[in-house]
Amino acid sequence: MGDIIRIAIDTFGGDNGASVMVKGAVIGIKKNPKVKVFLTGHAKLLNKLLANEEYDKDRIEVVDATEEITLDEKPVEAVKKKKDSSLVVAMNLVKEGKADAVISSGSSGAILAGGLFVVGKPKCVKRAPLAPLIPTTGEPSLLIDCGANVDAKPDVLVQFAKMGSIYMESVLGRKNPTVGIVNIGVESEKGNQLVKDTIPLLKECKDINFVGSIESRDIPYGKVDVILTEAFVGNVIIKLYEGLAKMILGEMKGAIKSSAKGKIGGLLIKSSLVDMKNKFSASNKGGAPLLGLNGLVVKIHGNSKEDEVISAIEQCRTFIENDVSGKIVRGFEETDNVG
Amino acid sequence: MGDIIRIAIDTFGGDNGASVMVKGAVIGIKKNPKVKVFLTGHAKLLNKLLANEEYDKDRIEVVDATEEITLDEKPVEAVKKKKDSSLVVAMNLVKEGKADAVISSGSSGAILAGGLFVVGKPKCVKRAPLAPLIPTTGEPSLLIDCGANVDAKPDVLVQFAKMGSIYMESVLGRKNPTVGIVNIGVESEKGNQLVKDTIPLLKECKDINFVGSIESRDIPYGKVDVILTEAFVGNVIIKLYEGLAKMILGEMKGAIKSSAKGKIGGLLIKSSLVDMKNKFSASNKGGAPLLGLNGLVVKIHGNSKEDEVISAIEQCRTFIENDVSGKIVRGFEETDNVG
Numbered sequence: 001m002g003d004i005i006r007i008a009i010d011t012f013g014g015d016n017g018a019s020v021m022v023k024g025a026v027i028g029i030k031k032n033p034k035v036k037v038f039l040t041g042h043a044k045l046l047n048k049l050l051a052n053e054e055y056d057k058d059r060i061e062v063v064d065a066t067e068e069i070t071l072d073e074k075p076v077e078a079v080k081k082k083k084d085s086s087l088v089v090a091m092n093l094v095k096e097g098k099a100d101a102v103i104s105s106g107s108s109g110a111i112l113a114g115g116l117f118v119v120g121k122p123k124c125v126k127r128a129p130l131a132p133l134i135p136t137t138g139e140p141s142l143l144i145d146c147g148a149n150v151d152a153k154p155d156v157l158v159q160f161a162k163m164g165s166i167y168m169e170s171v172l173g174r175k176n177p178t179v180g181i182v183n184i185g186v187e188s189e190k191g192n193q194l195v196k197d198t199i200p201l202l203k204e205c206k207d208i209n210f211v212g213s214i215e216s217r218d219i220p221y222g223k224v225d226v227i228l229t230e231a232f233v234g235n236v237i238i239k240l241y242e243g244l245a246k247m248i249l250g251e252m253k254g255a256i257k258s259s260a261k262g263k264i265g266g267l268l269i270k271s272s273l274v275d276m277k278n279k280f281s282a283s284n285k286g287g288a289p290l291l292g293l294n295g296l297v298v299k300i301h302g303n304s305k306e307d308e309v310i311s312a313i314e315q316c317r318t319f320i321e322n323d324v325s326g327k328i329v330r331g332f333e334e335t336d337n338v339g
Numbered sequence: 340m341g342d343i344i345r346i347a348i349d350t351f352g353g354d355n356g357a358s359v360m361v362k363g364a365v366i367g368i369k370k371n372p373k374v375k376v377f378l379t380g381h382a383k384l385l386n387k388l389l390a391n392e393e394y395d396k397d398r399i400e401v402v403d404a405t406e407e408i409t410l411d412e413k414p415v416e417a418v419k420k421k422k423d424s425s426l427v428v429a430m431n432l433v434k435e436g437k438a439d440a441v442i443s444s445g446s447s448g449a450i451l452a453g454g455l456f457v458v459g460k461p462k463c464v465k466r467a468p469l470a471p472l473i474p475t476t477g478e479p480s481l482l483i484d485c486g487a488n489v490d491a492k493p494d495v496l497v498q499f500a501k502m503g504s505i506y507m508e509s510v511l512g513r514k515n516p517t518v519g520i521v522n523i524g525v526e527s528e529k530g531n532q533l534v535k536d537t538i539p540l541l542k543e544c545k546d547i548n549f550v551g552s553i554e555s556r557d558i559p560y561g562k563v564d565v566i567l568t569e570a571f572v573g574n575v576i577i578k579l580y581e582g583l584a585k586m587i588l589g590e591m592k593g594a595i596k597s598s599a600k601g602k603i604g605g606l607l608i609k610s611s612l613v614d615m616k617n618k619f620s621a622s623n624k625g626g627a628p629l630l631g632l633n634g635l636v637v638k639i640h641g642n643s644k645e646d647e648v649i650s651a652i653e654q655c656r657t658f659i660e661n662d663v664s665g666k667i668v669r670g671f672e673e674t675d676n677v678g
Contacts, residue, residue: 184574217582220587236572240558244559246559248559262608264607272595276590
């Protein structure tokens with residue numbers, strides 16, 4: 001594809017302010033010559049920040065937005081009321097066909113609400129899942145769904161399995177990605193009603209490489225490419241993953257610092273630990289995509305630095321170049337016609 | 340209470356064989372003068388192992404059992420068919436009023452099935468939850484339920500909250516223990532249908548100290564004493580906890596060993612890491628109790644050493660001395676009469 005890829009970046013909402021978004025955009029377009037970026041936010045501030053940078057003026061455009069959506073607002077209300085917020089302005093660019101993708105480090109709830117109500121989804125997509133990559137001892141796995149679709153039905157989970165597979169194949173280059181459903185055991189009689197009802201549908205599904213159930217203890221070992229689960233459980237998994245990793249590393253630091261011998265030892269292993277931390281950081285793979293919409297929406301962490309912005313730009317480019325949205329929609333339309 | 344506390348120990352099923360069970364029992368009765376132990380299993384082997392030990396002959400009794408339940412058997416079938424297995428023989432001692440508690444390191448499924456079908460439960464108890472303690476940065480929390488009661492209803496979760504509170508107060512001495520329900524956010528509108536339906540019932544409940552929702556990322560920080568959740572989610576949490584902790588510590592070891600400098604550093608911090616590992620080990624608090632039955636059933640890890648057996652004996656003694664089963668049953672009978 002020779003076309004320009006247009007990405008709208010919401011510059012508000014992150015812990016590190018608009019400057020990391022601007023810097024990320026400037027480096028991001030240098031690395032990706034086909035990308036054009038719209039920066040949505042306070043135009044005066046953004047223009048001031050851009051004045052210090054050297055970049056291709058044709059490929060970064062500031063779009064003024066005078067409102068902010070904060071973390072403590074009710075997401076749906078905020079998105080509906082604050083039409084001139086940087087998030088809604090960015091999403092409207094996709095809705096109006098002026099951009100292909102949105103990157104935001106704002107509130108998850110607002111991003112999910114905006115994705116659904118502003119960007120919108122094709123009729124054939126039942127629900128739009130949020131699917132972060134999670135670090136494992138091997139390559140990262142995709143955890144789908146961690147979004148707002150709690151109490152999803154089996155047919156919805158089957159669509160998630162397909163979307164996750166297309167994403168891993170097209171964006172991460174994983175060949176014939178394996179799909180496992182989160183369960184409390186691998187034996188066939190195990191599971192809650194949702195899992196028991198979903199497994200036969202996954203087995204029948206020819207578009208995916210379904211390998212059965214996965215117990216949560218195997219998730220950190222990267223046993224499957226796509227970890228399929230309903231959003232409540234997905235949310236519990238992703239937050240426990242973050243919380244427990246942070247807690248263990250923090251306790252370890254404390255244990256090391258508690259003795260003089262430990263402190264010296266800690267200095268000697270520091271570089272090894274940094275290597276490990278980097279391996280575990282998913283920032284080089286971009287943010288969490290919200291799939292199945294009329295455009296790509298990527299949620300990056302609230303504490304993102306420019307590296308994560310650059311990775312997210314890369315992620316959007318790969319996603320658009322490989323026409324992932326088109327692949328998802330065509331797959332579901334065919335199923336609809338058959339069914 | 341001046342009465343003898345009688346504990347049946349299933350000596351089969353563990354990874355470390357019957358000898359750790361025998362050693363644990365011998366030390367356990369020395370530490371707990373009011374405890375009598377029944378060892379169920381191959382009598383010849385057990386008597387041979389006991390011949391090497393010095394102990395009060397009146398307080399350890401061998402009960403012959405000629406069958407074993409293995410990990411790959413279907414739990415319910417195995418429990419119903421293998422009447423002479425060490426697990427069923429131990430549980431029958433409770434059923435027949437000859438013992439007050441059972442300790443087993445066998446298959447979780449068989450222990451749950453045996454608890455329900457052999458030990459049995461009073462009518463006022465709706466379901467019997469499995470409630471392991473999990474390590475946190477502070478004191479351990481009780482995670483209830485991790486058992487076989489998937490898709491439990493709100494009234495069942497309320498009973499679990501009460502049982503967990505009684506356990507933490509009576510066995511661990513936690514005053515007015517806090518109860519939090521696992522949720523995807525702390526705001527009142529968050530949750531799946533089960534959580535939304537359960538929260539109002541928990542708020543109404545005067546016997547517990549309900550403090551609201553807890554996100555999984557806060558679990559490792561010991562934010563509440565009793566972590567309430569439906570068994571599917573509880574199972575995902577406990578197994579992810581174990582799997583991720585093991586993975587992070589393993590990766591850390593690998594990172595340290597990857598350089599000469601790291602290896603020396605690793606030796607210097609070794610004692611700090613052992614301190615931390617001990618802090619994280621729940622073995623000094625006993626095993627996971629299966630609550631609400633006509634007697635206490637405690638599941639200890641398959642790889643338990645004698646220390647865990649000794650702690651489980653201690654746990655059973657405290658449980659029986661404080662009449663936890665009685666407190667649970669009386670609480671539920673009162674509710675039944677009111678309702």
